Amino acid sequence: MSITPENMGYMDFEVLDENYSRYIVADGSTLKVKIVVKKILRTAAVNPQGYPMAISLDSINAVTAIVPPNLKRKPSKERWNPAKDIGKEMKFEIQEEKWQSYMTTEGYKVTVKPVVVKIIKYEKYNLFGEPIYAATIQAITNIEKLSATV
DSSP: OOOOGGGEEEEOEEEEEOOOEEEEETTSOEEEEEEEEEEEEEESOBOTTSOBSOEEEEEEEEEEEEOOGGGOOOOOSSOOOTTTOOOEEEOEEEEEOOOEEEEETTSEEEEEEEEEEEEEEEEEEOTTSOEEEEEEEEEEEEEEEOOTTO
């Protein structure tokens, strides 16, 4: 069975937990990351255990930094351009990676964990005078059946 947008259906859901994961950057900043789920889609077909054959998330990554005062500068006059600006890859350590969880109206609990695999720091500064960081994030997703009516 091929998975296409035409054979995927929307699952309504409530947010149970959507806390930030935290990463300590080598320069002393803390990067806070979470995945904001906007939609959960599923195939109508289920496997023998009662799980959808596939699920898909429509989501955005929310990334912010807590920056120590010694790293702040005047805001950059030129806007950051991710297509042109060259940054420096930064070493980092995991402080905590948190699972985010969502309960669907169909009785499934969907969990997502953002995992940062790369952090780039740019020599440009935002409106608060903080260095601009970009993160490459992968999402680990799981689905758990909680309702016998599924």
